[in-house]
Amino acid sequence: ADLVVLSTAMVPSKGTKELAEKLGINIGNDGFLAELDEKVGGVETNIPGIYICGCAQGPKDIPESVAQASAASAMAALHMKGTIEKPIVAPQTDKELCGKCGICQSVCPFNAITVDPEEGSKxxxxxxxxxxxxxxxxxxxALQLPNNDYLIVQKQIKTALKDLDKAVKPMVLALCCEECAYTMLDTAGFFHRKYPVNILPIYVPCLSAVSVRHVVDALNSGADGVMLVGCPEERCHFKKGLDRADAQIKQLSSIFEGLNLPEKVCIVKVAGSMVEEFIEKSQNFVKSLGG
Known part of the structure; x- marks a missing residue:
């Protein structure tokens, strides 16, 4: 080469880490603020209502920064139309069942729960x-989500598996989070990408809403395997969804090992654009079950 031009390296501005910790925003491996999804959520963060753009998210030139700023401002403008309506998604507490143990308060990622010594969980x-x-x-x-309690998910599972005699074997029930997993399946449909017909998806708010009982219900109802499909750790909208799913898997694995049963449950981590990765992992899981 006749000429080599070295550009000055860009690093995150001072205070980026401190700001991210205060707001609860994820930071990427490079130290910049992390976007929710590179392809389908480039200005969104893991905290609803907080958006990023420009060099706060990584090194960019002026045109790219302006384009991203336009997208971020458009998203922010959606919250400025007078009154913001928020659906009630908070769980309801059965005071007679509440033991006032405080576990719910300790696990809540959003500090939304307090435990009153007299009245219990609030x-x-x-x-x-x-x-x-x-x-x-x-x-x-004692706690149940108003539109997604245990009985509702249980009925969804049994309905999905009721015609197993007509289904392809092995049949796999996929419990999919409504964020990354739903977006990924929607993207697969848009681009006409086919995943195994053995997969039956059921949507849940987050993998943290999936209990061991749901998985056992699916297996008892005839499913040959269960997939827990959710966001990667750094993209979980609810922060702890994958941690909860991992804990469930460990608990189930110990049960299966004690009963000398093969692995029938797996976790698949996908972002909204990771269609090919999901197809490959679902194909491998179906094969491991004898498909």
Whole structure:
């Protein structure tokens, strides 16, 4: 080469880490603020209502920064139309069942729960995001999501598996989070990408809303395997969804090992654009079950 031009390296500005910690925003491996999804959520963060653009998210030139700023401002403008309506997704507490143990308060990613010594668990509806982690963690079953309680998911599972005699074998029930997993399946349909016909998807708010009982229900109802499909750790809208799913898998694995049963449950981590990865992993899982 006759000429080599070295550009000055860009690093995150001072205070980026401190700001991210205060707001609860994820940081990428490069130290910049992390976007929710590179392809389908380039200005969104893991915290609803907080958007990023320009060099806060990584090194960019002026045209790219302006384009991203336009997208971020458009997203922010959606929250400025007078009154913001927020659906009630907070779990309801059965005071007779509540043991006032405080587990729900300790696991809540959004600090939306307090435990009153007299009245038990109280949920702040404005802070609650409806992830369901407190519901699946409650040892007495005192907490239930209004539109996604245990019985509703149980009925969905049994309905999906009711005609197994006509279905392709092995049949795999996929419990999919409504964020990354739903977007990924929607993207697969848009581009006419086919995943195995053995997969039956059921949507849940987050993998943190999935309990061991749901998985056992699916297997008892005739499913040959269960897939838990959710966001990667750094993209989970509810922060702890994958941690909860990992804990469930470990618990189930110990049960299967004790009963000398093969692995019938797996976790698949996908972002909205990871269609090919999902297809490959689902094909491998179906094969492992004898398909």
């Amino acid at each position: 949920v702040d509806e404005a802070l609650c995001q409806g992830c369901g982690l407190c519901v699946t963690s409650c040892p007495t079953g």
